[in-house]
Amino acid sequence: MTQIGGIVLCGGQSKRMGRPKAWLPFGNEVMLQRVVRILRDVVEPIVVVAAPEQEVPPLAADVAVVRDEERGRGPLQGLAAGLAALAGRAEAAYLTSCDVPFLLPGLVQRMITLLGDNAICVPRVDDHYHPLAAVYRLSVKDTVHRLLEEDRLRPAFLFDELPTRVVQPEEIQDVDPTFQSFHNLNTPEEYEAALSRLRLGK
Numbered sequence: 323m324t325q326i327g328g329i330v331l332c333g334g335q336s337k338r339m340g341r342p343k344a345w346l347p348f349g350n351e352v353m354l355q356r357v358v359r360i361l362r363d364v365v366e367p368i369v370v371v372a373a374p375e376q377e378v379p380p381l382a383a384d385v386a387v388v389r390d391e392e393r394g395r396g397p398l399q400g401l402a403a404g405l406a407a408l409a410g411r412a413e414a415a416y417l418t419s420c421d422v423p424f425l426l427p428g429l430v431q432r433m434i435t436l437l438g439d440n441a442i443c444v445p446r447v448d449d450h451y452h453p454l455a456a457v458y459r460l461s462v463k464d465t466v467h468r469l470l471e472e473d474r475l476r477p478a479f480l481f482d483e484l485p486t487r488v489v490q491p492e493e494i495q496d497v498d499p500t501f502q503s504f505h506n507l508n509t510p511e512e513y514e515a516a517l518s519r520l521r522l523g524k
Contacts, residue, residue, distance in 0.1 A: 326434050327412030328365040329404030330357055331397055331454065332420035333373035333390050338508045343421040344372075344379055346513060349520055352379045353507075354420040364430045365416055369407040371400040396475045397454060398466060405463045414459045421506045422455075423516055428497035433457050433489065441484040445504070447491050452504050453477035 332344040332354050339346075344354035351359070358368055358381060369386045372378050373393050381387065388407045390399045401417055408415055414437060416430050437443040437457045444456035456477075462484055469479050481488070491501070507513045 324414060324437075325412045326365045326457070327408045327415040328358075328361040328368040329401065329408070329415045329417045330354065330361065330368065330370045330420050331400040331404075331417070332378065333371055333376060333393075333400055334419070335394065339510060339513065342376075343507065344376075346421075346507075348423050348517070353423060354379050355381065356423055357418060357420050357425060358382075358385055360425045360427060361416065361418065361430065363427045364434070367408065367411055369404045369415075370420075371403045371407075395470065398470060398475050398477055398480075401458065401477070402463065402466045402470060405458070405460050405466065408460060412460065414457055416457050417454055419454045419506055421508070422503060423507070423520070424502040424505060426498050426503050429455070429494060429503040432494050432497050436487055436489055436493065438487060439485075440487040442480060443487040443489060444481060445489040445491075445494060447501055447504065451478055451481065451488075453480075454506070455504055 336343050346353040348356050362368055369388060371388055371390060374389050378387050386407055388403050390403055392399060433443050434457055441459045441462050442456060445452045465480060465483055507516055
């Protein structure tokens with residue numbers, strides 16, 4: 323069985339939220355801790371990628387924290403840092419952001435199962451790719467670095483260049499009927515709505 327790790331990105335600037343998403347309280351933990359905990363139910367090891375000098379909430383001792391080489395270059399830079407940290411420890415990794423509090427372990431497992439022999443497995447829902455809910459083999463790292471050097475920072479460029487399994491909605495709807503694993507929180511209003519949902523147990 324292929325060893326699958328996890329990469330959690332938390333180095334975004336959170337401009338619309340107005341404060342660091344990783345530190346947003348959510349139940350008896352903060353957002354980053356929650357996403358790491360959920361992901362650990364399915365994959366290991368876990369790597370958290372933060373911005374240079376960013377303060378990170380306390381995490382379990384076996385969760386590695388690494389830093390983007392440059393600030394503000396988006397998820398492709400974070401993916402590069404995460405893949406480098408997993409070298410020799412995993413063959414592929416599920417990539418997620420830290421602001422998806424309703425991530426479902428079943429969705430993560432399904433994406434891993436659908437990877438097959440491909441380099442990447444990414445869902446496409448509502449005519450949009452979800453690169454921060456995808457599985458990447460560590461072998462994509464050279465292409466990631468080339469795209470960064472070329473200043474082509476959109477993750478979708480990877481899908482054009484490497485064998486990619488595009489997952490359709492009907493392939494994952496049984497494990498995530500409302501696609502809640504993709505619902506990231508960008509604004510204070512979205513955060514408050516998520517807290518209300520948590521309180522209602524939905």
